[in-house]
Amino acid sequence: MKRYFSLSVLIIFVVIGSINVHAKDYTKYGIEKDIPGECSYAAIDAKDYSGRTLNIITHAVPVMGEPTALHAKQFEELTGAKVNVVHVPFGDLFQRIMIPFQTGQNAYDVLFYGSLWIGDFNQYLAPVPEKYRNTKSMQEVTKNYRDVATWGDVMVQFPVDGDRHYLKYRTDVFDNPKMQEKYKKDTGKELRVPTTWEEYNEVALYFTGWDWDGDGEPNYGTAEVAKRDDLMFSAFISRAAPYAKNPHVKGGFFFDLETMEPLINTPGWVRGLELFVEAQKAFPPGGNNFGLGDEIFSFGGGQTLMSYSWDDAFIQAMQKDSPIRNKVAAAPLPGAAKVWNRKAGKWEEFDPPNRAPYITWGWTSAVSKMSKNKDMAFDYLCFFSNQANTLHDLQIGRFGVNPYRRTHFDPNFWIEKLGWDKNTATTYVETLSGMDDSKNRVFDLRVPGVGQFMSSLAAGVSKALAGQETPQKALDGVAEEWRQTVDRIGKDRVRAAYANVVALEDNKK
Amino acid sequence: MLKLNHKHFFLLPGLIVLVAIIIFPLLFTLRVSFSSWDVVKPGLDWIGGKNYVRLFEDMRFWEALSRLSLMAVGSVLIQYIIGFGLALLVWRDIILKRFVRVLFLVPMMTTPVIMSVIWRTILHESLGPANDIVQVLGFEPLNWLSTGGMAVLSVILVEVWQWTPFMFLLLLAGLLSLPDEPYMAAAIDGAGAFRTFFSVTFPLMAPISVGALLIRLIEASKLMETVYVLTSGGPGTATETSSYYIYIRGLRDYQIGYAASLSLTYLVIMIISLTIIAKVLTYKMARD
Structure with missing residues (x-):
């Protein structure tokens, strides 16, 4: 009996050890740790998009342009896909997206733009598939930003940022x-x-x-x-x-x-x-x-x-x-x-x-209806906004990523990660989260x-x-x-x- | 009747380029101007002259055009005067002549958008150095970009800084090509510096002056980047020029059809105006 027990313990240690050996360290990407989820580093790492190309249009660096490029590079490394990122100044962004839409060109799979343009773009956007709408990350997006992403009853924008005045x-x-x-x-x-x-x-x-x-x-x-x-x-x-x-x-x-x-x-x-x-x-x-x-x-x-x-x-x-x-x-x-x-x-x-x-417009993202890589495009956006990446991006002011999930409204995050004092952090999260409650x-x-x-x-x-x-x-x-x-x-x-x-x-x- | 032979085929590359980069875009713009192409109606439908009728009632466009005329003529005249002065300065032998000539050309070689950003920083009323200098000189700080009149002057200032070197370059080339004989005759007749300038140099420089003024007027009539960066057409509409207005209608508002009609109308007005100006200047210079 004692021998069986010893063997069992040994097997458990071996199994745990092998898991530890195989669990990858993703902190080299700048995140504190990978947070398990549908689009975590480990989940995306398991996908193989070798030989496929993803075209993205986004804003100029740094605001939204820098995180787009950063996560595109990471996505390339993890999946083997080739990702092209086009950066455009804000004044030209609308027409650079609209002209291909109107002329029927499949120029970009993924689009980053101002959320107020949903009235113009919605007819050209692919609805966010159910599996992404049901992820834990998406469920944590506050009502305001799910509303902002929705046209009629259909979610056509993928929330990546939360803005308000x-x-x-x-x-x-x-x-x-x-x-x-x-x-x-x-x-x-x-x-x-x-x-x-x-x-x-x-x-x-x-x-x-x-x-x-x-x-x-x-x-x-x-x-x-x-x-x-x-x-x-x-x-x-x-x-x-x-x-x-x-x-x-x-x-x-x-x-x-x-x-x-x-x-x-x-x-x-x-x-x-x-x-x-x-x-x-x-x-x-x-x-x-x-x-x-x-x-x-x-x-x-x-x-x-x-x-x-x-x-x-x-x-x-x-x-x-x-x-x-x-x-x-x-x-x-x-x-x-x-x-x-x-x-x-x-x-x-x-x-x-x-x-x-005023739930003012901010940065949002979407996948083109004409895209032939919708699976990869939504995976990219899901990866872009996974919990580890978002917590990283929130800490870099120039990225232009602002709180939009319930977990972002924890004062301790701002106190511990960024050294804010209690009053500053508390008024910040209470003001931001309070806007969700307004009628x-x-x-x-x-x-x-x-x-x-x-x-x-x-x-x-x-x-x-x-x-x-x-x-x-x-x-x-x-x-x-x-x-x-x-x-x-x-x-x-x-x-x-x-x-x-x-x-x-x-x-x- | 023209007989085609193999030599004519050598004209083909040039002809293709001409059609591709001038004729086709122009004709396409003309066709677009008769369409309602905008954010909800893509493509080339036919709405007749509706855009042109709308344009004639669009006071913002006409106001922008008159504002542009003032700013373009004003800035080009100042560029001409300063450019001529600088060219005269380095025309004759002075110390470090070559260095100074190159130095004068530096502003022209910089990128207009970047320089406009730099100027916006310089003229920033609370953080920029311009008001520090003004105050050191004992004056009150100026509202460089926040009052209509000063904003117009600031745009002209930046334009003058950027493009005077171009005027300088053309006029210096003209001066260097002048013959010596008239000057020798003027010296024998005992003409002083002013008399020599107004009776010899200025008339001899007439053809190059007309050319330089026209080239700069054509360029200045497209005034856009400086306005875009410095003031966005404001305060109010104080610095809104035709090009900036067309940009707003076309690329910001995405009224492609209407913006095309604005562009073509603007083009026709510019061709007519600049032809008249050229005729008048040539006539006056020839008469003088």
Whole structure:
């Protein structure tokens, strides 16, 4: 008996030993460890795509372009496939994808692009197969980003990133008793994180033009993306949303879904633009020509008190060499105490202020319907976004990969891996995850021709910011252009697409 | 009647290139301009002159065109004056003549987009060095890119910096080819430097000046990269030029048919305008 027992133990050790010998070490790829799953390193390593070629189009390096290339190289090494990656500047990305689609060329198997183009691209995209939709990784994607990836009832985009707009502010000012006292003395009001855009402008203006951080340089109140054709339309939507998105009114934020009449020049939107124009007084010099890059470095470099837009400025502020590392926190976008009710034709008071989180567009990916390598293409995307890779990519700010799975909203991850302090990490994950719980979300105008609509909007808003037109007149001009665009594209076609957006905003899905 | 023989086949490569890179794209663009090709209607359907009717009502296009005229003519004139001045400076023997000539050409040899990015950094109103210099000189910081008028001036400034060397090169070549006799005659007649310049050099340089101005005007009328990088056409529409507007409509909005009609209209306007300018300049120079 004793001999059998000894033999059994020996066999167990031999088996375990042989497993250890054969388990590969994937840490050479930069990950901490391979996390078992359908698209883990080990699972992809077991596939053989030798002799096959995968063509990918993506953004320029580094944002999304760098992780695309990195994981493409790893995929090549693991599977034996040949992977070609084409990098394109953002301004050309849409047409570089659209022209092959429209001319019936099977140019790219995998596409990385802005998720707001789903209205234009959906007809050319292969639905995400069930086996990928059911993976553990995909099940962990939060509702917002599964919604963003879905057209009608079909998931056609593969989530690889999570984006939203939220408020970033300096805790060394807001939590500083001396600053609180000074603010109270000078304004008679408590210094607190703004809950409305009026309050935001007021606080920003107070902290403009003087050196409140003691570095010898003047500081300013707010850095915003205000440069025309440089994603400024998204900043404006963030500002206007709480005034125009009334939770009591269903059936459309950009348009009245029934009539397809633009709502862009209604009082709520106009109020948002008036406040955007007013906020320029608290911009740093040249702030009304700030693109996203300028906004990132202005707030991230410690020049301004507050900012809002994508994650990048926050991540920049938290870089190891940042002068304001761990002196920042996140909060929901400010709201509105008065909200336009377009059905009643009057303003409605809200206490607490109405919030309308903007689930703004971000990076997404998809597989072309024309691809002859759909199996390999989806495997690549599944590998790209496997848990080990995502945890790695989240830690590299320039990659542009931001939290989109429930597991990413654990403050300890940011504290342990990136050295964030508790307050910063907690406000960050709570703000981000809190947006999933909102019942008053705003999405992008995900309809065919979204580029035309947003281009008109940016031009109109820019005219108001430059003082060429009043906010009302500028938005009247935008509304007129939108009517013409709807007529050109076809009212029914735009309405059918817009119904998907409204269903998300009205929580019908 | 033309008799074809084997010699004519030597023309074929040139003819093929001409058709492939000029005639075909032009005809294709013309055909596209009569279609509604956009994001939802791919292909070459036929909508007649609808795009052209829309274009005539599109004030943003006409405003961009008039803005472009101002910026192009303004920047080319400044380039001409500075380029002529620099060419005169190194025309005669000066110290380090060869070095200075090469130095003047450096801006032209740089990539416009990259240089626009560099200039955007220089002119950055809170982080760039331009305002530091302005303040050291005792002036208030300038709103280089954030007010309409200054943004136009900034675009012109970058254009002048980049393209004055081209003007300099052409004018220097012209100066070096001038005959000595008129100068000897002017010296015998006791003409001073100014008199010699206005009565001898300037008239003799007329043909090359017209050529240089026209070449630069053609190039300047396509002003796009500088605007794209520096201002994106803003603030508002203050620096939006025709090329930038066509880019927005064509590649950002993906209104391919409409952008084609804008491009062709713009091309026709440019051909007519530049022909008139060439005639006027040639006539004036010849008369002088």
